[in-house]
Amino acid sequence: MENIIDRQIYTVSGLTEKIKEMLEEEFPFVWIMGEITNRYIPASGHYYFDLKDESSQIKAVIFRGQANNLKFEPEDGIEVTGFGRISVYAPRGTYQIILEYIEPAGVGALQIAFEQLKQRLEKEGLFDTRHKLPLPLMPRTIGVVTSLSGAVIHDMMNVLSRRFKNIHLIIAPAKVQGTDAEKEIAEAIEMLNQHAQAEIIVLARGGGSLEDLQAFNSETVARAIYASRIPTVSAVGHEVDYTISDFTADFRAPTPSAAAELIVPEKRDIIQRIQRFKYDMTKSIQHYITDNRKNLQSLTKSMKSPRHRIEELRLKLDHLTNRITIWAFQRLDRERHRASLEEIRLKNVNPISYIDKYKDINHSIYKNILNIKDKYINNKQYRLKSMEVALAALNPMAILQRGYSITRTVNKGEQQVIMNADRVDLNEQLEIILAKGLLRVNVQDKINS
Numbered sequence: 001m002e003n004i005i006d007r008q009i010y011t012v013s014g015l016t017e018k019i020k021e022m023l024e025e026e027f028p029f030v031w032i033m034g035e036i037t038n039r040y041i042p043a044s045g046h047y048y049f050d051l052k053d054e055s056s057q058i059k060a061v062i063f064r065g066q067a068n069n070l071k072f073e074p075e076d077g078i079e080v081t082g083f084g085r086i087s088v089y090a091p092r093g094t095y096q097i098i099l100e101y102i103e104p105a106g107v108g109a110l111q112i113a114f115e116q117l118k119q120r121l122e123k124e125g126l127f128d129t130r131h132k133l134p135l136p137l138m139p140r141t142i143g144v145v146t147s148l149s150g151a152v153i154h155d156m157m158n159v160l161s162r163r164f165k166n167i168h169l170i171i172a173p174a175k176v177q178g179t180d181a182e183k184e185i186a187e188a189i190e191m192l193n194q195h196a197q198a199e200i201i202v203l204a205r206g207g208g209s210l211e212d213l214q215a216f217n218s219e220t221v222a223r224a225i226y227a228s229r230i231p232t233v234s235a236v237g238h239e240v241d242y243t244i245s246d247f248t249a250d251f252r253a254p255t256p257s258a259a260a261e262l263i264v265p266e267k268r269d270i271i272q273r274i275q276r277f278k279y280d281m282t283k284s285i286q287h288y289i290t291d292n293r294k295n296l297q298s299l300t301k302s303m304k305s306p307r308h309r310i311e312e313l314r315l316k317l318d319h320l321t322n323r324i325t326i327w328a329f330q331r332l333d334r335e336r337h338r339a340s341l342e343e344i345r346l347k348n349v350n351p352i353s354y355i356d357k358y359k360d361i362n363h364s365i366y367k368n369i370l371n372i373k374d375k376y377i378n379n380k381q382y383r384l385k386s387m388e389v390a391l392a393a394l395n396p397m398a399i400l401q402r403g404y405s406i407t408r409t410v411n412k413g414e415q416q417v418i419m420n421a422d423r424v425d426l427n428e429q430l431e432i433i434l435a436k437g438l439l440r441v442n443v444q445d446k447i448n449s
Helices: 012-026 109-124 152-163 181-195 219-227 244-248 256-263 267-302 306-348 351-394 396-401
Strands: 030-040 047-052 057-062 079-089 094-104 141-146 168-173 200-205 232-236 406-409 429-433 438-442
Touching: 012 079, 030 057, 109 219, 109 244, 141 152, 141 181, 152 168, 152 200, 152 256, 168 181, 181 200, 181 219, 200 256, 219 244, 232 244, 232 256, 351 396
Parallel strands: 057 094, 141 168, 141 200, 200 232
Antiparallel strands: 030 047, 030 079, 047 057, 079 094, 406 429, 429 438
16 A cells, blocks of 8 residues: 555645646647637637637637737637647636647638628628719819829729810829838828819729739728718729729729729710710700791781780770779668668667666566565564554463463472362362562462362
């Protein structure tokens, strides 16, 4: 049995560090190929993703400095080949590859970048035909953005001098490939817009590889073309070459020479068209004059003398004046008759006659009310006297005046009038009410009837 003292025991951190040293020593730099998946870009700008094949996957990272130099956008689903070094992320105990460079597998990075930028700008609407500006029919001044060292300017000048010698060119020199090319092209477009002398801007350069045309496939140049207030023509490369500037510009020409032929017509053709227009216009004016002369002659024959016309209008005016006068008098008579009828009607409804009539009725009603009131009062007074006589006859005091008296109990709580001797006890005290005064007596004897 192994001696427990001889055992080497690692901490988790120590073992992880040991593994990290071994991996980094064994695989300092390696080439790796796989498909990008689970891409994640935090605020730091670093690219985190997994590289996978049919049976395995490994975590990978590209730091922001290296990512800025890439010619394409790493996206999920892209098969790439990369160069980097193996490292271990100690806090999680996982290994990963830190990539210094990657490129698409099979398709070039520039082609991938071209397709990605094209799709993004198309979604934003930079290629929409609704934003395209119309080209001028006959530009007098053309701005050309190109390199002074190429043959483009000479080719365009030869074409323009052959087609129309009076065209003015404004050359805005710029690099058409290499470092700072896209920046100089965009600044040249902006400069021509600021001066506002050119009526059309041509972006011109000869053909080349995708790397040579990279400046015209940049987002900077595309947005400068889109922002231009002057119509732009993209004449970059050969007929088979298409760039982002071709899609963004208002018009695309396959070559710079073709652009010169398309935007400037032949002077000879213009002169012939002007002469034809002049001939057609002269014929039209002659026909117009002839037709109007015939119309004038016809109108002259049919037109009457102004004096006769004035006399007719005077007669018509007199006739209308008479008609208006007759109508006015008739209308006045009708209004007078209508006023008379209204006056009679008003008299019939005169309120004064109604007041006198109802005053008599009111006086008669007043007299009737007074008679009824007197009769009612007399009747009530007669009934009152009759009731007073009857009430006096029933008054007990009147009976007492005739010698009668009222006898009632004293000591039995409620005083009661004595009407029966049986209800009185001997020696009981009684009160006798007389017409004048009151007697208190004791019962000495009683006789029942």
